Amino acid sequence: MNGEPILRFEDVSKIYPLPAGDVVALDRVSLTVDPGEFIAVMGPSGSGKSTLLNLMGCLDVPTAGKIYLSGREISRMSDDDLTRLRRDRIGFVFQQFNLIPLLSAVENVEFPIILTTDREESRRRAIEVMRAMHLDDALFTHRPGELSGGEQQRVAIARALVNDPDLLLCDEPTGNLDTKTGTAIMEILAEENRESKTVIMVTHDPNVAAYARRTIRIVDGRLA
Amino acid sequence: MIFFDLAIRNLKRHKVRSILAMVGIIIGVIAIASLGIMGSSLSVLFSGMISDVSDTLLVTPHLAVSSGDPFDPRNTLAARISEKNLGLIEKAAGQHRVIPMILASDRLHVRDTSGYVTIYAMPAADIPFLLDEEAGIFPQGRSSGVMVGSLLADELDLHPGSRIEVGGESVRVVGIAAERGMAIDINPDYALIVTEDWYTERHGNQDYSRVVVKVSDLSEIEGVKAAIDQQINRRKEVVDVLDSREILEIFYETTDAINIFLLGIGAVSLLVASVSILNVMIISVTERTGEIGLMRSIGARKREVLRMFLYESLLLGIAGSIAGGIVSIAVAHYVTATVAEYLTDFAMSAGAGVPVTVVIGYVAFAMAFGTATSIVAGFYPAWKAAQLNPIEALRYE
Numbered sequence: 001m002n003g004e005p006i007l008r009f010e011d012v013s014k015i016y017p018l019p020a021g022d023v024v025a026l027d028r029v030s031l032t033v034d035p036g037e038f039i040a041v042m043g044p045s046g047s048g049k050s051t052l053l054n055l056m057g058c059l060d061v062p063t064a065g066k067i068y069l070s071g072r073e074i075s076r077m078s079d080d081d082l083t084r085l086r087r088d089r090i091g092f093v094f095q096q097f098n099l100i101p102l103l104s105a106v107e108n109v110e111f112p113i114i115l116t117t118d119r120e121e122s123r124r125r126a127i128e129v130m131r132a133m134h135l136d137d138a139l140f141t142h143r144p145g146e147l148s149g150g151e152q153q154r155v156a157i158a159r160a161l162v163n164d165p166d167l168l169l170c171d172e173p174t175g176n177l178d179t180k181t182g183t184a185i186m187e188i189l190a191e192e193n194r195e196s197k198t199v200i201m202v203t204h205d206p207n208v209a210a211y212a213r214r215t216i217r218i219v220d221g222r223l224a
Numbered sequence: 225m226i227f228f229d230l231a232i233r234n235l236k237r238h239k240v241r242s243i244l245a246m247v248g249i250i251i252g253v254i255a256i257a258s259l260g261i262m263g264s265s266l267s268v269l270f271s272g273m274i275s276d277v278s279d280t281l282l283v284t285p286h287l288a289v290s291s292g293d294p295f296d297p298r299n300t301l302a303a304r305i306s307e308k309n310l311g312l313i314e315k316a317a318g319q320h321r322v323i324p325m326i327l328a329s330d331r332l333h334v335r336d337t338s339g340y341v342t343i344y345a346m347p348a349a350d351i352p353f354l355l356d357e358e359a360g361i362f363p364q365g366r367s368s369g370v371m372v373g374s375l376l377a378d379e380l381d382l383h384p385g386s387r388i389e390v391g392g393e394s395v396r397v398v399g400i401a402a403e404r405g406m407a408i409d410i411n412p413d414y415a416l417i418v419t420e421d422w423y424t425e426r427h428g429n430q431d432y433s434r435v436v437v438k439v440s441d442l443s444e445i446e447g448v449k450a451a452i453d454q455q456i457n458r459r460k461e462v463v464d465v466l467d468s469r470e471i472l473e474i475f476y477e478t479t480d481a482i483n484i485f486l487l488g489i490g491a492v493s494l495l496v497a498s499v500s501i502l503n504v505m506i507i508s509v510t511e512r513t514g515e516i517g518l519m520r521s522i523g524a525r526k527r528e529v530l531r532m533f534l535y536e537s538l539l540l541g542i543a544g545s546i547a548g549g550i551v552s553i554a555v556a557h558y559v560t561a562t563v564a565e566y567l568t569d570f571a572m573s574a575g576a577g578v579p580v581t582v583v584i585g586y587v588a589f590a591m592a593f594g595t596a597t598s599i600v601a602g603f604y605p606a607w608k609a610a611q612l613n614p615i616e617a618l619r620y621e
Contacts, residue, residue, distance in 0.1 A: 059521055059615050080525060087523020098518045098618070102233040107226070112523045114226050159522065 004071050006166055006198050007033035007056060012065035012075075014051050014221075025051040027221040028065065033200065035166075038193040040212035041202045048221040049202045050171065056200060057090055057169045058082040070166060087112055091160030095172035097152040099144035099159075105151075106130065106140040109158045129158045133188060150181035157188060161197075168192065170201040174208055186211050227528055231535035234508065245504040246544040248497030249594045253548025256490030256590035258555040263483035264582050265559055270479060280409050280468040281437040281449055283313055286461040304431030305463060309456055313435050313463075316451035320439045323350040325410070326423060327433035332416070333389035334380045341376070341390070342415040345423035353438070355412060360384025360399030366421035369396035374403040375413040390416065391426070408468050409436045435463075445469065494594060497544075498601035505537055505605035516609050517617025530610035537602020538595070545594035549587050556583045 014026040025048045033039060043049050054060040055067060058074055061082070067075045074085065086092075099108045110126035117125070130140060133154040144152055153173065160168055170189065174182030190211050193199045203209050217224040235242040285303035305313075305324070314322045325346040332341035346354075351362045351371070361384070363371050370390065372382050377400045382388065386397045401412050424430065437452070439445045449465050456462045509516070516529055560583065 054615055057521070083520065083523060083525045086521060092522055094518075094618075098514070100230075100515055100518065102230055102237065103226075111226065111519075115523060115528070163523075 005032045005068075006035045006037075006070055007031075008068040009055075010066040010068075012055065012062045012067060014048075014055065014060070015063045024221050026055070026062070029218075029221070029223055030065075031216065031223065033198065035198055036193070036196050037214060038190070038199045038212045039201065040209035040215045041200065041218060042204060042206075042209055042215055043218035043224075044204075047218045049218055051221075052218065053169055053171055053200070053202050056167070057092060058085045087115060088163055089166045091163065091165035091168045093153070093157055093160045093168065093170040093173045095175040097144070097149070097156045097176070099152055099155060101144055104141045104143055105135070105147065105155045108144065108155055109162050111159065112163045126158070126162055129162050130155070132161075133158045148181075149177050150184060153177060153181075153185050154188065157185070157192075161192065166198060168197055168199045170199065172203055173201060174203070174205065182208070227532035228535050230532055231539060234512070235536060235539055238508075241504055241507075242540060245497075245501050245540050246547065248500040249494070249541055249544025249598060250548040250551065252490065252494030252497040252597070253545050253590045253594040254552050254555060255493040256487060256593060257549070257552035257587045258559065259486035259490045260483065260586035260589065261552075261556045261559055261583055263479070263486040264586070265562075266482060267476075267479040270475065279439050279442060279445070280407075281439060281445065281452070282408050282466040282468070283435040283437065283452060283463050284466065285433075286457075286464050304433065305435055306431050309462060310432060310435060312455040313437065313452055316455040317437050317439075317448055318451075320437055320444070320448060321350075321353060323347070323354065323436040323438065324420075324432040325350075325434055325436065326420065326430055328423070328427070330391040331389075334382065334386075337380060338389075342411075343390075343423070344410055344412060344415055344417045345420050346417075348419040348421065351417060351419070354410060354436070355404065355417065356402035358400040358402040360397070363398050363417065363419050363422065365419060366425045368419065368422065369398035370422070371399045371401050371417040372397050373401050373413040373415045373417070376415065393426070408466060408471055442469075490590070491593070494597050497594070498597040501537055501540055501598050501601040502605065504540075505533060505602050506608075508536065509533060509605045509609040512609075513612065513617045513620040516612050517614045517620065520612070520614035521618060526610040529612075530606045533606030533609050534599060534602055537598045537606070540602075541595040541598025544598070545591040548594060549591045552587045552590060553583070556587065 009029050009031045011028045011030055012026055013024065013028055016023045016025055029048075029052070041049050041052060051060070055062055058069070058077075059082075061077070062075050065075065066073055069085065069089065074082065077085070099105075100111065103111065106123065106126050109130055110122040113125060114122040127137075127140065131137075135151065135154055135158065139147060139151060144155070147155065153176075157173075160170075168189070173189065174185055177185060186208060189199055189201070199212075201208070201212060209215055283305065285305050287303060310322070310324050323346055325344055328343045328345065329340050330343055332339055348362070348364050355362075355371070357371075358374055358377075360371075363369060370388075372380075372388075376382070377397075380388075382397050382400070384397055384399055387394055388397060389395075401417060403413055404411075405413070437448060439448055445467060449467055452463070452465050519529060520526075
């Protein structure tokens, strides 16, 4: 990676038009994320945290302003191009784990890369990442419903990392876990960050936010 | 292919639902295939009964000529074509063969059976031209015996050499005519065939009931027909000229219409089936909205989501079509066997049946139609799934 910021927001606004009047979810937000950062995004519910994360994750485009991912402007990209960026450059970890119930653990992990890589190579890579998450080999063929919450979240993190993303985006990654399991998950994320992965995490738990090296606070769509 | 696997697994997850959707397609495919086959069985059955005499013009007296009710059968029988008009017909027909004939009926008595029988009387030389002999010889001249139609001979157990009583006179059977089927010119299978001389010797000279013109070159039929019309019907309608091709055309048009109607009924049942697939697919997409949102957010493109759901409806369609195709072949086997049996029963063109290629054609058509309607039915839900906004879909519970 060169000195270029991995993510740059320039006066980014997101407005949702509603019959009762427009809702300004983000109001002229500018920020820069450098490679290797570990950032916690905090704020009350409805403050625009999720919108910020969606825009960072190429799931949505801003109403106004510009977003650059590794120097490339993404704010006007087509749906297909955004999808390709999500597939190749970004890893998502959700509060609800969001594993595909019809696929086994290892199939869930290989899903993002099997779209571009052959089956054998995908499987090899998936197993490698799952072992790094300290998942037992015996669990690989289990369906998500047969796994504990902690195991599911580790499978989900493995899935997020399998494409070796530039950016790991986490939405309340410990929100559905007990404290002990949550701590284990945070250790994994911290470890990934130490190995130079950029991590951005939405949370409202200060203990979780403490793992991050920078905290962005957001209130009413503006950075506080 | 992971999306194909997902489609199969989702169908398996909802086994009952998938099977029910398939049953619709199975029924639709069976309906199309067996109704189509039934339609062509009807065609085969009819054309087995009607021998193809596309080279024939039938000249009959115009009924208005015999002053009287055209719907009174006695007038029909009384109407005649005169010797003079026969000459005009021969002139118009040129080198084509003209066969004048008298149609009559008389009492027939064979052993202890008696009843009325149709008699065809025509010049001796023309008989071999219209008929084939099954046994014995063709009648010759005035003193010779009579020829018996094939089915009548079967029924009354007559053979060349048998004696029968016609109009009170004992005559000898000289030959049995080969089976011919129904046609517009003559229907000899239940009739007696005699020479014109034989008939006139017993009943006196008579005008003709009808004149058959055999046109050796099919392309000349129209011309001959027009010429006859021109020669005889110039001032008023004296005769009617019937072109056998017209009749066959009407017949084929009718059976085609029946076929299309039957296929239409089959198609409706497949449309109903496609609605049930549409329904199942919409449910499937709704249930999996969250999953779709997730797949989209981690890199599945619209067209991949579209493909996944199309695979599902395609699989339903293919599985249903194959099952329906297998049952259809069994049904077709039964239907064609029944038709063949009927044909043998009526002793009409035995051996004819619906050709295997036609059966396979209809089954293949039904299967293709079943699969195609499934894809069409699946397209809308699949497209809806592909268009879902990933963020909203992810949030959907």
